Amino acid sequence: MASPASPYPAGSAAFPHRGLVGIAGLASHEIRFLLDEAEQWVRLNRLPQKRDDRLSGLTIINAFFENSTRTLLSFELAGKRLGADVVNMQVAQSSMKKGETLIDTATTLNAMHADAIVIRHHSSGAVQLIADKVDCPVLNAGDGQHEHPTQALLDALTIRTAKGEFNGLAIVICGDLMHSRVARSNILCLAALGAEVRVCAPPSLVPSGIEAMGCTVFTDFDKALDGADVVMMLRLQMERMTGQFIPSPREYRHLYGLTQERLVRAREDALVMHPGPMNRGIEIDSNVADMADRSAIIRQVEMGVAIRMACLDVLTRKVRGTEGWQ
C-alpha cells in the first residue's frame, strides 16, 4: 500500500495519521519501523532510571471498556516512562454506562484535549468508530474479535530478538482462531513480515476464509508442529470450554495442548510463546511454559512495554512537531 518512492503516503489507512487501529493496513516497512523504534525502549527499561521526557505535558487517556489488568498496566507504564500525564478510565467497573453512546464518550475524551487515546472494547469495530470521531491518534488495545495490534507487534519483536529475520521461519499459532483478536493481528503481522504462518485449531474454531490472511490451516497440531521455529499458543477463554466448541478442557489439552512430548515435533530450538494469562495444564503444560531456554513468555511481557512506548512516541510525533515519521 505504501509505494517505495514515497514511504509514508497520505493514503496509509491505519497508521499513523489516525492512530493504530489494526495491523491490517500497515505496510511491512511500517511494522519494521515500529520494531526498530521499540529497541531503544527495551534498553531503557532495563536501566534503574527508565524515564524519558519526550511526552512531557501530553495527555494520554487509557479508556478500557473491558477489564484487562496487565494490558492496562503495560500502557500506563509506557506513557508514564515517556513523561506523559496518564489517566485511566475503567468503564467496565465504573459508571459510564448511564446510557451514553460510545460516540459521546469519545467526543468527551477528545474535548479534554487528549493527545492519544488507548482503547480496549468488547465490540469489534468500536475502536475504529471512536478513531473516526476524535482529533488525536487512537491506539487499539484490543477490540472484540477484531484486532490487538500491539500484541502482534510485541510478539514480532520477541521473535525477532530470538531468531533474527522472519524469512524462512515457520510459526505455528494454535488455539481458538475463531474468537481471537490476538490470532488475527499476529497472522497479519507475521505474514507481512515474510514468515510462514501455520494456524491450528479444532475444526469448530477455524473461521472460514482465514487462509486469505496469509496462513496455512491445520487441524492436526502434531502436523502443524513439524519443524516449527516458533509455537505460539492462544489462551482458551473459559466461556468456550464447555459444550459448543470443545468437548472439555481435558479433551482440548489432549489434542491441542502444548506438552513436552508434543513439543519434540518442533525444531530443537523452537521458541514457546503465550500472550498470557495462561491456563496451565490446559492449552500449555507448566514444564513447557517454564523452560528457561525455550519459553519467551516472560520476554513477551517485557517487549510489551517497549512496543507501547514506541507506538505512543511515534503516534504523537506529529502533534509534537517532531521531524521524521509523520
Add this chain to the structure above:
Amino acid sequence: MASPASPYPAGSAAFPHRGLVGIAGLASHEIRFLLDEAEQWVRLNRLPQKRDDRLSGLTIINAFFENSTRTLLSFELAGKRLGADVVNMQVAQSSMKKGETLIDTATTLNAMHADAIVIRHHSSGAVQLIADKVDCPVLNAGDGQHEHPTQALLDALTIRTAKGEFNGLAIVICGDLMHSRVARSNILCLAALGAEVRVCAPPSLVPSGIEAMGCTVFTDFDKALDGADVVMMLRLQMERMTGQFIPSPREYRHLYGLTQERLVRAREDALVMHPGPMNRGIEIDSNVADMADRSAIIRQVEMGVAIRMACLDVLTRKVRGTEGWQ
C-alpha cells in the same frame, strides 16, 4: 457579602478560605475572577505541551464517594496539568465502607497532608461536613441534591465565551429542578452574574420556593423558550423515569424534550447546552445536540478542565504563599 472596599473579607463564607463548597456565598466578582483565571488554562489546554508546574509537590486527593467517570477525569487532568501529585480514592467501588464514619475518612485524608481535597458524595451537605474537619481547601464535585459549583462555573464560562456579558441574556434551564444540583448551582451563578434565569420543569419536579434563588418558573417549555439566548437541558435520571415524577420518557420528551421544532421558539442564535451524559431522544434530540454552530456541549467539557485548573490554582495560593487572591 463582600464589601467594595475590602473585596475579600474574612467573612466570605464559602471561598476561598475553606474551599469551594458551593456557588452560594460567592460574590459575583469572585465568580468573575474565577472565570477570568480559567481563560489562561483554556489556552494552555489547546497546546500540545499543556503543563504548568505551579502545583508541583502539592497533593490533591480526589475522593469520590459516588461514581462519576467524566468529572473525575476532568479533575484528575486539571491537577496533573498543574504539576500536582494527584491520587484518586473511588469509594463507591472500593472498601472504605467498613463502617468508618465520613469524618474519620476526612481526618485520615487530612493527616496525609492533602493540599486540596475534591469530593463527590451522594448526600447533600457531606462536602461541608468534611470541609469543616480538614485543614486544606475542599472542592465540591457534586453533593447530593445540593450543589455542583464547578459545573456552574464551566457553564458560565461557556456562555461568556459565546455570548459575551450576562446582562440581558435570557437563559432557560429545563429538566428535573427538584433533584438537580446542577440546576441549583447554575441558577445561583447565573443570577449572580446578572442574567435573566428561567427555569422549567413538570409541576411535580419544581421545588417550592425556587423563585427565591433569583429565577422565574415555567411549566410550559414553549413559553420558557420564547426569545431565549441559551437553552440548558438537564439530564433526566433513569430512576425518575417511571411512575412517580413523570408518566414516561416518551411523554417527557413530548413536553420537555429539546427538539428541532421547539428550538425555533428561542433566538436564532440560541446556544444549546447539556452537562452530559445525554439521554439522546429523551431530554434532547440528536439533531439538536449535534448542531455544529449552536451546540456548546463539547465546549462545556473543554471548559470543565480549565475551570477546575483555575479553582485548584486559586484555592492553593495561600498554602503556596502566592500573592494575589487569598
Add this chain to the structure above:
Amino acid sequence: MASPASPYPAGSAAFPHRGLVGIAGLASHEIRFLLDEAEQWVRLNRLPQKRDDRLSGLTIINAFFENSTRTLLSFELAGKRLGADVVNMQVAQSSMKKGETLIDTATTLNAMHADAIVIRHHSSGAVQLIADKVDCPVLNAGDGQHEHPTQALLDALTIRTAKGEFNGLAIVICGDLMHSRVARSNILCLAALGAEVRVCAPPSLVPSGIEAMGCTVFTDFDKALDGADVVMMLRLQMERMTGQFIPSPREYRHLYGLTQERLVRAREDALVMHPGPMNRGIEIDSNVADMADRSAIIRQVEMGVAIRMACLDVLTRKVRGTEGWQ
C-alpha cells in the same frame, strides 16, 4: 541476628536484600534505622512543597489483591512524593482472576521492570511467595494473618515521637490477636525495641504460643491496662462479631472496649492508638478516640506516609547505586 561487627550480614533474612516481608527477621538496629530515616519525611510532608526526586524514573507497582483504600493511598502518596512512577493494580475489583497463578502474576510484574512491588494479599505467605520470584524488593502491605510490617513501623514511630525511648514502656495491644497481622507485626517490633508488650483478648481469640513472640498475655483488659503507657486497640472485623468468637459487639465493648472509665487504669498520659478504620462504640469509644491530648490515631496516619517513604527509599538504594544501607 546481626552481629555488632558486621551490621548488615548476608544472612539478614527479610531485609533489605529481598524487601520487607515482615518484622520477623529484622534486627532492632534495622528497625531503628528505618524509624530514623522516616523522620526526614515527616518533616517534608508538613511542607507545602513535599516532593523529593530521588526515585525519579523508578517504577513502583502497588499490587493489591485485597481492598484497602487507606493503605493504598498511603503507599501511592509515598511513591509519588519521592518522584517515582507509581501504578496501582487493584485485583480485588478487577479481572486478574482469570485463573492465572499468583506466581505468573508476579513474574509478569517483574518483567515490566518494577523497582519495588508493594503487595497486599488475603493469604498469609503470599507476599513471601512473590518475593521469591521477582528481582526487585517486595514490600508487604499486609498478607492474611501473617504480617503488616509498615503498620508496626508507623506505630513504633508514633510511640517514639510521643514517648521517646521504648525501654520501660508498658504497651497494651488489645483485640483479635488470633487473626490480626497488625498485632503480630507490632508484638515483634515493640518487643525487639525493648518495650514491655502486654497483649489482651477474649480467651477464644488468643493464639496458643503467642508468649514466645515476647509478650505477656492477659484476658482481663482492666488488669492489662494497669499503669500502661500506650494502649493500642485493634479493629474488630465484622465477620467475627457474631457467634463463634465473641457473643455480640455489645458484650465485646463491655469487656474489651476502650472506654473513658477504663482508660483511667492506664497512666495519666497514656497514649491511645488504633490502626483504623475504627468501629466507634465497639472496640473504642468516641470520647476516647477523639481526646485531643491523648489520642495518636490521626498521627498514626501521618507517620504511615513517612514510614512508607523511608521503606521505598531504603529498599531501592541498591538499584540506584546509592551508598549507605544496602
